[in-house]
Amino acid sequence: MKTYIWSLPTRLFHWLLAIGFTVAYILGDFDNLENWHFAFGAFVGALIFFRLLFGLFGPKYSNFKDFPIALKNQKEFIRSYFSKSKTYVGHNPVASVIMLLILIIGILCSISGYLLYAAENNVLSSGINEGLLEESHEFLATVFLVLVGIHLFGVLSDTLFHRKTGTIQSIFTGNKNIESKNTHLNGFHITFSLLWFIIPAVVFYLAYGLQNNETKKENRIESREYHGDDD
């Protein structure tokens, strides 16, 4: 008795997001690896942008209309958490809220990072105060990290209390040990998924090439040395 819930694009998105966020977060503190930070950070933003669209047009369980976020679902979920009287096939009500918050905070974090870069380097500057952008970017990154912590706690607790459902295995194989309707990708979903992973890869490449004040300075020095201009 198995049901196919998370199709390949959702699972691929999940693991690329997990890697992208972890690397971007760690590199945020390394000035000498700033371009890698831009690349992974922008990659995360682009991945999430496509996940938001997939939430609107995507298949069963990954579609936002299958996220049971209503207050009555939250109450019922909390009341019956230990009694196991109700099993949720896709995300449970609390997980649905956390997932949506991860997507919203994640994309805002990526956008604020780009605006900060633009303000620091005077390119297409948004006019927003640089200090405010720096604070917001750091704050959003911290909230993102806290949400990931809550998510991992939720997965762990689900594994302890609802072991038979096989939630952890589902993000690797796509299947949960539940009897319900399988998810199914149509032609549109498949074409969309190709763009979903190609465009963030292009964004990664472009963001890596962003020039910061340091690289601009190095380029000027190199070009002066090349032309033998030492004034």
Ligand code: HEM
């Ligand atoms: C930085 C690390 C991580 C982030 C940002 C993250 C984020 C997310 C997001 C956004 C979803 C929703 C997927 C969707 O609907 O498209 C999700 C689902 C899920 N994640 Fe993670 N995740 C991370 C790490 C992990 C790890 C380490 C595990 C455990 C092995 C894990 C297990 C799961 C599971 C089992 C689900 C499906 C939950 C369900 O069926 O309701 N995640 N995660």
Ligand code: HEM
């Ligand atoms: C969701 C993706 C991202 C995460 C999780 C993230 C995380 C971080 C973190 C943790 C810091 C260090 C904050 C501090 O302690 O001062 C940081 C700094 C920064 N980030 Fe991001 N970031 C992301 C995306 C981006 C993007 C897309 C860009 C630009 C294209 C960017 C540009 C910057 C800049 C310019 C700094 C300040 C570096 C400095 O002046 O010291 N970030 N980010």
